[in-house]
Amino acid sequence: MELSKEQKREIIAKRVAQELHDGDVVTLGIGLPTEVANYVPHDVNIVIQSENGMIGVGHRDFNAPERPIVTNAGGIPVTTKQGACFFDTTMSFTLIRGGHVDVTVLGALQVDEEGNLANWMVPEVFVPGMGGAMDLVVGAKKVIIAMEHTAKGEKRIVKKCTLPLTAAHEVDMIITEMCVIDVTPQGLVLKEINPLFSLEDVLDATDAELIVPEAFVQKAV
Amino acid sequence: MKKIISIAEAGKLVKDNASVMIGGFLRCGTPAKIIDELVKNKTSNLTLIANDTCIPDSGRGKLIVNKQVKKVITTHIGTNPETGKQMTNKEIEVELVPMGTLVERIRAAGAGLGGVLTPTGVGTVVEEGKKVLEIDGKKFIYEKPLKADFALIYANKVDKFGNAFLEGTTRNFNVVMATAADTVIVEAQEISEEPLDPNYVTIPGVFVDYIAN
Numbered sequence: 001m002e003l004s005k006e007q008k009r010e011i012i013a014k015r016v017a018q019e020l021h022d023g024d025v026v027t028l029g030i031g032l033p034t035e036v037a038n039y040v041p042h043d044v045n046i047v048i049q050s051e052n053g054m055i056g057v058g059h060r061d062f063n064a065p066e067r068p069i070v071t072n073a074g075g076i077p078v079t080t081k082q083g084a085c086f087f088d089t090t091m092s093f094t095l096i097r098g099g100h101v102d103v104t105v106l107g108a109l110q111v112d113e114e115g116n117l118a119n120w121m122v123p124e125v126f127v128p129g130m131g132g133a134m135d136l137v138v139g140a141k142k143v144i145i146a147m148e149h150t151a152k153g154e155k156r157i158v159k160k161c162t163l164p165l166t167a168a169h170e171v172d173m174i175i176t177e178m179c180v181i182d183v184t185p186q187g188l189v190l191k192e193i194n195p196l197f198s199l200e201d202v203l204d205a206t207d208a209e210l211i212v213p214e215a216f217v218q219k220a221v
Numbered sequence: 222m223k224k225i226i227s228i229a230e231a232g233k234l235v236k237d238n239a240s241v242m243i244g245g246f247l248r249c250g251t252p253a254k255i256i257d258e259l260v261k262n263k264t265s266n267l268t269l270i271a272n273d274t275c276i277p278d279s280g281r282g283k284l285i286v287n288k289q290v291k292k293v294i295t296t297h298i299g300t301n302p303e304t305g306k307q308m309t310n311k312e313i314e315v316e317l318v319p320m321g322t323l324v325e326r327i328r329a330a331g332a333g334l335g336g337v338l339t340p341t342g343v344g345t346v347v348e349e350g351k352k353v354l355e356i357d358g359k360k361f362i363y364e365k366p367l368k369a370d371f372a373l374i375y376a377n378k379v380d381k382f383g384n385a386f387l388e389g390t391t392r393n394f395n396v397v398m399a400t401a402a403d404t405v406i407v408e409a410q411e412i413s414e415e416p417l418d419p420n421y422v423t424i425p426g427v428f429v430d431y432i433a434n
Protein backbone atom coordinates (compact mmCIF):
# COMPACT_ATOMS: atom_id res chain seq x y z
CA MET A 1 0.00 0.00 0.00
CA GLU A 2 1.65 3.25 -1.18
CA LEU A 3 0.32 6.38 0.46
CA SER A 4 1.39 9.91 -0.40
CA LYS A 5 3.05 12.03 2.30
CA GLU A 6 -0.13 14.12 2.58
CA GLN A 7 -2.32 11.02 2.99
CA LYS A 8 -0.02 9.65 5.69
CA ARG A 9 -0.03 12.94 7.59
CA GLU A 10 -3.82 13.17 7.42
CA ILE A 11 -4.27 9.61 8.71
CA ILE A 12 -1.88 10.26 11.59
CA ALA A 13 -3.32 13.66 12.54
CA LYS A 14 -6.91 12.30 12.48
CA ARG A 15 -6.00 9.36 14.69
CA VAL A 16 -4.12 11.51 17.20
CA ALA A 17 -7.14 13.83 17.39
CA GLN A 18 -9.19 10.90 18.78
CA GLU A 19 -6.86 10.78 21.79
CA LEU A 20 -7.78 14.32 22.83
CA HIS A 21 -10.67 14.84 25.20
CA ASP A 22 -12.90 17.72 26.20
CA GLY A 23 -11.05 20.10 28.51
CA ASP A 24 -7.56 18.72 27.82
CA VAL A 25 -4.71 21.21 27.93
CA VAL A 26 -2.67 20.25 24.89
CA THR A 27 0.71 21.37 23.55
CA LEU A 28 1.40 20.53 19.92
CA GLY A 29 4.84 20.40 18.35
CA ILE A 30 5.67 22.19 15.12
CA GLY A 31 4.81 20.47 11.79
CA LEU A 32 2.56 17.40 11.66
CA PRO A 33 1.50 17.68 15.36
CA THR A 34 0.11 21.18 14.71
CA GLU A 35 -2.21 19.69 12.06
CA VAL A 36 -3.91 17.57 14.74
CA ALA A 37 -5.92 20.64 15.83
CA ASN A 38 -7.71 20.60 12.44
CA TYR A 39 -9.28 17.21 13.15
CA VAL A 40 -10.59 17.65 16.69
CA PRO A 41 -14.41 17.29 16.59
CA HIS A 42 -16.33 20.54 17.13
CA ASP A 43 -17.99 19.26 20.31
CA VAL A 44 -14.61 18.50 21.90
CA ASN A 45 -13.10 21.65 23.38
CA ILE A 46 -9.40 21.29 23.90
CA VAL A 47 -7.25 24.12 25.22
CA ILE A 48 -4.12 24.60 23.18
CA GLN A 49 -1.05 25.84 25.05
CA SER A 50 1.82 27.41 23.16
CA GLU A 51 5.24 27.40 24.84
CA ASN A 52 5.99 31.00 23.83
CA GLY A 53 3.34 32.13 26.28
CA MET A 54 -0.34 31.57 25.65
CA ILE A 55 -3.29 29.31 26.29
CA GLY A 56 -6.22 29.29 23.88
CA VAL A 57 -4.48 29.33 20.49
CA GLY A 58 -6.96 29.84 17.67
CA HIS A 59 -6.09 29.67 13.98
CA ARG A 60 -3.63 31.48 11.75
CA ASP A 61 -4.29 35.21 11.78
CA PHE A 62 -4.08 36.57 8.25
CA ASN A 63 -4.90 40.11 9.44
CA ALA A 64 -2.01 40.46 11.90
CA PRO A 65 0.25 43.53 11.78
CA GLU A 66 3.69 43.31 10.16
CA ARG A 67 5.27 42.76 13.58
CA PRO A 68 2.64 40.55 15.20
CA ILE A 69 2.11 40.65 18.97
CA VAL A 70 0.35 37.28 19.18
CA THR A 71 2.16 34.33 17.64
CA ASN A 72 2.49 30.59 18.17
CA ALA A 73 5.81 28.90 18.95
CA GLY A 74 6.65 28.81 15.25
CA GLY A 75 6.40 32.60 15.07
CA ILE A 76 3.18 32.41 13.04
CA PRO A 77 0.56 35.05 13.96
CA VAL A 78 -2.49 33.40 15.51
CA THR A 79 -5.90 34.37 16.81
CA THR A 80 -7.09 33.70 20.35
CA LYS A 81 -10.04 31.54 21.37
CA GLN A 82 -12.53 32.55 24.06
CA GLY A 83 -10.91 32.11 27.47
CA ALA A 84 -7.39 32.67 26.12
CA CYS A 85 -4.66 34.21 28.21
CA PHE A 86 -1.03 35.30 27.84
CA PHE A 87 1.94 34.80 30.14
CA ASP A 88 5.72 34.93 30.21
CA THR A 89 8.14 32.05 29.70
CA THR A 90 8.49 31.32 33.44
CA MET A 91 4.74 30.68 33.69
CA SER A 92 4.73 28.80 30.41
CA PHE A 93 7.27 26.26 31.68
CA THR A 94 5.62 26.10 35.09
CA LEU A 95 2.64 24.79 33.12
CA ILE A 96 4.73 22.49 30.96
CA ARG A 97 7.21 21.01 33.43
CA GLY A 98 4.86 21.15 36.41
CA GLY A 99 2.47 18.53 35.03
CA HIS A 100 -0.33 20.93 34.08
CA VAL A 101 -0.35 19.95 30.40
CA ASP A 102 -2.52 16.88 29.81
CA VAL A 103 -1.19 15.81 26.43
CA THR A 104 1.72 16.76 24.24
CA VAL A 105 2.03 15.62 20.65
CA LEU A 106 5.50 15.67 19.11
CA GLY A 107 7.37 14.28 16.14
CA ALA A 108 10.38 11.97 16.46
CA LEU A 109 13.53 10.84 14.76
CA GLN A 110 13.60 7.62 16.80
CA VAL A 111 11.53 6.02 19.57
CA ASP A 112 12.57 2.82 21.28
CA GLU A 113 11.23 -0.13 23.27
CA GLU A 114 11.75 1.67 26.60
CA GLY A 115 9.83 4.77 25.55
CA ASN A 116 13.03 6.72 25.00
CA LEU A 117 12.70 9.54 22.50
CA ALA A 118 15.23 11.15 20.16
CA ASN A 119 13.90 14.15 18.28
CA TRP A 120 16.29 17.07 18.70
CA MET A 121 19.54 16.39 16.90
CA VAL A 122 21.62 14.28 14.54
CA PRO A 123 25.23 14.95 15.59
CA GLU A 124 27.18 16.95 13.01
CA VAL A 125 24.27 16.88 10.56
CA PHE A 126 21.30 18.60 12.14
CA VAL A 127 21.69 20.49 15.43
CA PRO A 128 18.77 22.91 15.77
CA GLY A 129 18.58 22.75 19.58
CA MET A 130 15.96 21.27 21.87
CA GLY A 131 13.83 24.37 22.35
CA GLY A 132 11.08 23.36 24.78
CA ALA A 133 10.88 19.71 23.70
CA MET A 134 12.86 18.23 26.63
CA ASP A 135 10.68 20.03 29.15
CA LEU A 136 7.45 19.07 27.37
CA VAL A 137 8.29 15.38 27.23
CA VAL A 138 9.30 15.29 30.89
CA GLY A 139 6.37 17.37 32.14
CA ALA A 140 3.26 16.46 30.13
CA LYS A 141 0.97 13.82 31.63
CA LYS A 142 0.72 11.97 28.30
CA VAL A 143 3.31 12.02 25.53
CA ILE A 144 2.09 11.01 22.07
CA ILE A 145 4.58 10.62 19.25
CA ALA A 146 3.00 11.35 15.87
CA MET A 147 5.21 10.43 12.94
CA GLU A 148 5.48 8.55 9.68
CA HIS A 149 6.34 4.95 10.46
CA THR A 150 9.62 5.05 8.51
CA ALA A 151 11.69 7.91 7.10
CA LYS A 152 13.07 7.33 3.59
CA GLY A 153 12.95 3.62 4.27
CA GLU A 154 14.82 4.02 7.56
CA LYS A 155 13.13 2.36 10.57
CA ARG A 156 12.42 4.78 13.40
CA ILE A 157 10.70 2.57 15.95
CA VAL A 158 13.85 0.87 17.16
CA LYS A 159 15.15 -1.50 19.84
CA LYS A 160 17.38 1.19 21.29
CA CYS A 161 17.76 4.82 20.18
CA THR A 162 21.16 5.54 18.65
CA LEU A 163 20.62 9.31 18.39
CA PRO A 164 21.00 11.63 21.42
CA LEU A 165 17.90 11.40 23.60
CA THR A 166 15.36 14.12 24.21
CA ALA A 167 14.15 12.25 27.29
CA ALA A 168 14.33 8.76 28.77
CA HIS A 169 11.24 6.58 29.44
CA GLU A 170 8.67 9.30 28.83
CA VAL A 171 6.76 8.26 25.66
CA ASP A 172 3.27 6.82 26.26
CA MET A 173 1.94 6.22 22.74
CA ILE A 174 3.18 6.11 19.15
CA ILE A 175 0.82 6.86 16.27
CA THR A 176 1.90 6.31 12.67
CA GLU A 177 0.04 5.84 9.37
CA MET A 178 0.35 2.08 9.90
CA CYS A 179 -0.57 1.54 13.53
CA VAL A 180 -1.04 2.68 17.11
CA ILE A 181 1.42 1.44 19.73
CA ASP A 182 1.14 1.69 23.52
CA VAL A 183 4.38 2.02 25.43
CA THR A 184 4.12 -0.18 28.55
CA PRO A 185 6.59 -1.32 31.22
CA GLN A 186 6.63 -4.69 29.38
CA GLY A 187 7.48 -3.08 26.05
CA LEU A 188 5.72 -1.82 22.92
CA VAL A 189 2.21 -3.25 22.59
CA LEU A 190 0.51 -3.13 19.20
CA LYS A 191 -2.91 -1.60 19.82
CA GLU A 192 -4.38 -1.01 16.35
CA ILE A 193 -3.43 -1.67 12.75
CA ASN A 194 -4.66 0.60 9.97
CA PRO A 195 -6.81 -1.75 7.80
CA LEU A 196 -4.82 -0.58 4.77
CA PHE A 197 -1.87 -2.56 6.15
CA SER A 198 -1.24 -6.12 7.30
CA LEU A 199 0.43 -7.27 10.50
CA GLU A 200 3.36 -8.36 8.37
CA ASP A 201 3.69 -4.85 6.86
CA VAL A 202 3.86 -3.37 10.36
CA LEU A 203 6.40 -5.89 11.64
CA ASP A 204 8.56 -5.46 8.52
CA ALA A 205 8.66 -1.69 9.01
CA THR A 206 9.53 -1.92 12.72
CA ASP A 207 12.95 -2.64 14.20
CA ALA A 208 11.71 -2.85 17.79
CA GLU A 209 10.17 -5.98 19.26
CA LEU A 210 6.38 -5.53 19.22
CA ILE A 211 4.11 -7.33 21.64
CA VAL A 212 1.28 -8.51 19.37
CA PRO A 213 -2.05 -9.36 21.01
CA GLU A 214 -3.54 -12.74 20.02
CA ALA A 215 -6.43 -11.12 18.08
CA PHE A 216 -4.03 -9.62 15.53
CA VAL A 217 -2.18 -12.92 15.11
CA GLN A 218 -5.48 -14.79 14.50
CA LYS A 219 -6.54 -12.25 11.91
CA ALA A 220 -3.22 -12.49 10.14
CA VAL A 221 -3.40 -16.27 9.75
CA MET B 222 11.71 58.90 37.66
CA LYS B 223 13.78 56.75 35.34
CA LYS B 224 16.28 57.97 32.84
CA ILE B 225 14.75 58.25 29.37
CA ILE B 226 17.35 57.95 26.63
CA SER B 227 17.39 57.69 22.86
CA ILE B 228 17.70 54.35 21.06
CA ALA B 229 21.18 55.46 19.89
CA GLU B 230 22.26 56.23 23.48
CA ALA B 231 20.95 52.84 24.59
CA GLY B 232 23.06 51.15 21.92
CA LYS B 233 26.21 52.94 23.11
CA LEU B 234 25.77 51.73 26.71
CA VAL B 235 26.55 48.17 25.61
CA LYS B 236 30.31 47.73 25.27
CA ASP B 237 32.47 45.10 23.59
CA ASN B 238 32.89 41.84 25.56
CA ALA B 239 29.62 42.36 27.46
CA SER B 240 27.19 39.57 28.31
CA VAL B 241 23.77 40.56 27.03
CA MET B 242 20.37 39.02 27.60
CA ILE B 243 17.96 39.92 24.82
CA GLY B 244 14.23 39.29 25.12
CA GLY B 245 12.08 37.91 22.33
CA PHE B 246 10.76 34.67 20.91
CA LEU B 247 11.80 34.67 17.26
CA ARG B 248 10.65 38.10 16.02
CA CYS B 249 7.97 38.57 18.65
CA GLY B 250 8.63 40.98 21.53
CA THR B 251 12.26 41.80 20.87
CA PRO B 252 14.06 45.17 21.20
CA ALA B 253 14.79 45.31 17.46
CA LYS B 254 15.77 48.99 17.38
CA ILE B 255 18.45 48.70 20.07
CA ILE B 256 19.78 45.55 18.36
CA ASP B 257 20.07 47.53 15.12
CA GLU B 258 22.23 50.06 17.02
CA LEU B 259 24.56 47.28 18.20
CA VAL B 260 24.80 46.14 14.59
CA LYS B 261 25.59 49.69 13.47
CA ASN B 262 28.18 50.18 16.26
CA LYS B 263 29.75 46.77 15.49
CA THR B 264 29.75 46.01 19.23
CA SER B 265 31.77 42.80 19.34
CA ASN B 266 32.80 39.76 21.36
CA LEU B 267 29.36 39.60 22.94
CA THR B 268 27.98 36.74 24.98
CA LEU B 269 24.36 36.53 23.91
CA ILE B 270 21.70 34.94 26.10
CA ALA B 271 18.39 34.56 24.31
CA ASN B 272 15.65 32.06 23.53
CA ASP B 273 16.80 31.64 19.93
CA THR B 274 19.07 33.24 17.34
CA CYS B 275 16.05 34.43 15.34
CA ILE B 276 16.36 34.55 11.54
CA PRO B 277 19.41 35.89 9.68
CA ASP B 278 17.96 39.25 8.63
CA SER B 279 16.05 40.16 11.78
CA GLY B 280 16.84 41.25 15.34
CA ARG B 281 19.27 38.99 17.23
CA GLY B 282 19.92 37.10 14.02
CA LYS B 283 21.81 40.07 12.58
CA LEU B 284 24.29 40.03 15.48
CA ILE B 285 25.15 36.43 14.55
CA VAL B 286 25.45 37.11 10.83
CA ASN B 287 27.80 40.05 11.54
CA LYS B 288 29.95 37.85 13.79
CA GLN B 289 29.51 40.07 16.83
CA VAL B 290 28.78 37.15 19.14
CA LYS B 291 31.54 34.93 20.57
CA LYS B 292 29.22 32.77 22.65
CA VAL B 293 25.50 32.20 22.63
CA ILE B 294 23.50 30.53 25.37
CA THR B 295 20.19 29.59 23.81
CA THR B 296 17.52 26.92 23.30
CA HIS B 297 17.26 26.87 19.51
CA ILE B 298 19.43 27.86 16.55
CA GLY B 299 17.50 26.06 13.81
CA THR B 300 15.85 29.16 12.37
CA ASN B 301 19.20 30.86 11.70
CA PRO B 302 21.45 28.63 9.55
CA GLU B 303 24.32 31.09 10.08
CA THR B 304 24.60 30.12 13.78
CA GLY B 305 25.03 26.45 12.89
CA LYS B 306 27.56 27.30 10.21
CA GLN B 307 29.69 29.38 12.58
CA MET B 308 29.40 26.64 15.22
CA THR B 309 30.73 24.06 12.74
CA ASN B 310 33.58 26.44 11.81
CA LYS B 311 34.33 27.01 15.52
CA GLU B 312 33.73 30.76 15.09
CA ILE B 313 31.06 30.80 17.79
CA GLU B 314 30.55 28.82 20.97
CA VAL B 315 27.00 27.53 21.33
CA GLU B 316 25.58 26.34 24.65
CA LEU B 317 22.20 24.71 24.03
CA VAL B 318 19.90 24.75 27.04
CA PRO B 319 16.33 23.40 27.33
CA MET B 320 13.90 26.32 27.30
CA GLY B 321 12.44 25.61 30.73
CA THR B 322 15.94 25.33 32.17
CA LEU B 323 17.14 28.57 30.56
CA VAL B 324 14.23 30.51 31.98
CA GLU B 325 14.67 29.02 35.47
CA ARG B 326 18.44 29.67 35.49
CA ILE B 327 17.73 33.32 34.74
CA ARG B 328 14.94 33.40 37.29
CA ALA B 329 17.27 31.91 39.91
CA ALA B 330 19.84 34.66 39.31
CA GLY B 331 17.16 37.34 39.45
CA ALA B 332 15.50 35.88 42.54
CA GLY B 333 18.70 35.40 44.56
CA LEU B 334 18.66 31.61 44.39
CA GLY B 335 21.72 29.38 44.18
CA GLY B 336 20.38 27.47 41.19
CA VAL B 337 17.54 25.14 40.31
CA LEU B 338 16.86 21.40 40.33
CA THR B 339 15.07 20.23 37.21
CA PRO B 340 14.04 16.82 35.90
CA THR B 341 14.47 18.10 32.34
CA GLY B 342 17.44 16.50 30.58
CA VAL B 343 17.92 13.56 32.97
CA GLY B 344 19.32 10.63 30.96
CA THR B 345 20.39 12.92 28.08
CA VAL B 346 23.58 14.78 27.10
CA VAL B 347 22.24 17.77 29.06
CA GLU B 348 23.16 16.09 32.36
CA GLU B 349 26.79 15.47 31.33
CA GLY B 350 29.23 17.09 33.75
CA LYS B 351 26.45 18.22 36.09
CA LYS B 352 25.41 17.14 39.57
CA VAL B 353 22.38 14.82 39.61
CA LEU B 354 20.49 14.63 42.89
CA GLU B 355 17.84 12.14 43.89
CA ILE B 356 14.97 13.67 45.83
CA ASP B 357 12.11 11.46 47.05
CA GLY B 358 13.14 8.81 44.53
CA LYS B 359 13.21 11.15 41.52
CA LYS B 360 16.30 12.41 39.70
CA PHE B 361 17.00 16.10 39.19
CA ILE B 362 19.84 17.97 37.50
CA TYR B 363 21.37 20.89 39.38
CA GLU B 364 21.57 23.92 37.08
CA LYS B 365 23.41 27.12 37.96
CA PRO B 366 21.97 30.64 38.01
CA LEU B 367 22.58 32.78 34.94
CA LYS B 368 23.01 36.55 34.98
CA ALA B 369 24.33 39.15 32.55
CA ASP B 370 25.84 42.61 32.33
CA PHE B 371 22.90 43.88 30.32
CA ALA B 372 19.29 42.94 29.66
CA LEU B 373 17.77 44.48 26.55
CA ILE B 374 14.04 44.04 26.71
CA TYR B 375 10.95 45.16 24.85
CA ALA B 376 7.67 46.63 26.08
CA ASN B 377 4.62 48.07 24.37
CA LYS B 378 4.08 50.83 26.88
CA VAL B 379 6.33 52.17 29.64
CA ASP B 380 5.60 54.98 32.10
CA LYS B 381 8.18 57.34 33.59
CA PHE B 382 8.56 55.09 36.61
CA GLY B 383 9.76 52.33 34.32
CA ASN B 384 6.63 50.28 34.82
CA ALA B 385 6.12 48.30 31.65
CA PHE B 386 3.10 46.77 29.98
CA LEU B 387 3.65 43.95 27.51
CA GLU B 388 0.94 42.79 25.17
CA GLY B 389 0.13 39.33 23.83
CA THR B 390 3.00 36.88 23.47
CA THR B 391 5.62 39.65 23.60
CA ARG B 392 6.11 38.89 27.31
CA ASN B 393 8.19 35.74 26.75
CA PHE B 394 11.73 36.10 28.20
CA ASN B 395 11.48 39.89 28.67
CA VAL B 396 9.90 39.63 32.12
CA VAL B 397 12.48 37.33 33.71
CA MET B 398 15.47 38.95 32.00
CA ALA B 399 14.54 42.28 33.60
CA THR B 400 15.40 40.73 36.97
CA ALA B 401 18.81 39.24 36.19
CA ALA B 402 21.14 41.85 34.69
CA ASP B 403 23.28 44.66 36.14
CA THR B 404 21.82 47.17 33.69
CA VAL B 405 18.31 46.79 32.31
CA ILE B 406 17.29 48.79 29.26
CA VAL B 407 13.71 48.65 28.03
CA GLU B 408 12.92 49.58 24.45
CA ALA B 409 9.54 51.27 24.74
CA GLN B 410 7.31 51.26 21.74
CA GLU B 411 5.41 54.01 23.52
CA ILE B 412 6.20 56.12 26.58
CA SER B 413 3.11 56.89 28.61
CA GLU B 414 2.88 60.41 30.05
CA GLU B 415 0.39 59.11 32.59
CA PRO B 416 1.50 56.47 35.13
CA LEU B 417 0.26 53.01 34.11
CA ASP B 418 -2.66 51.57 36.04
CA PRO B 419 -0.86 49.52 38.75
CA ASN B 420 -3.20 46.62 37.97
CA TYR B 421 -1.78 46.33 34.48
CA VAL B 422 1.96 46.49 35.07
CA THR B 423 3.74 43.44 33.59
CA ILE B 424 7.27 44.40 34.74
CA PRO B 425 7.67 46.50 37.89
CA GLY B 426 9.62 49.68 37.14
CA VAL B 427 12.11 49.02 39.96
CA PHE B 428 13.88 46.50 37.72
CA VAL B 429 14.37 49.00 34.90
CA ASP B 430 17.43 51.31 34.67
CA TYR B 431 16.86 53.03 31.33
CA ILE B 432 13.87 53.59 29.08
CA ALA B 433 14.89 53.87 25.44
CA ASN B 434 12.61 55.42 22.87
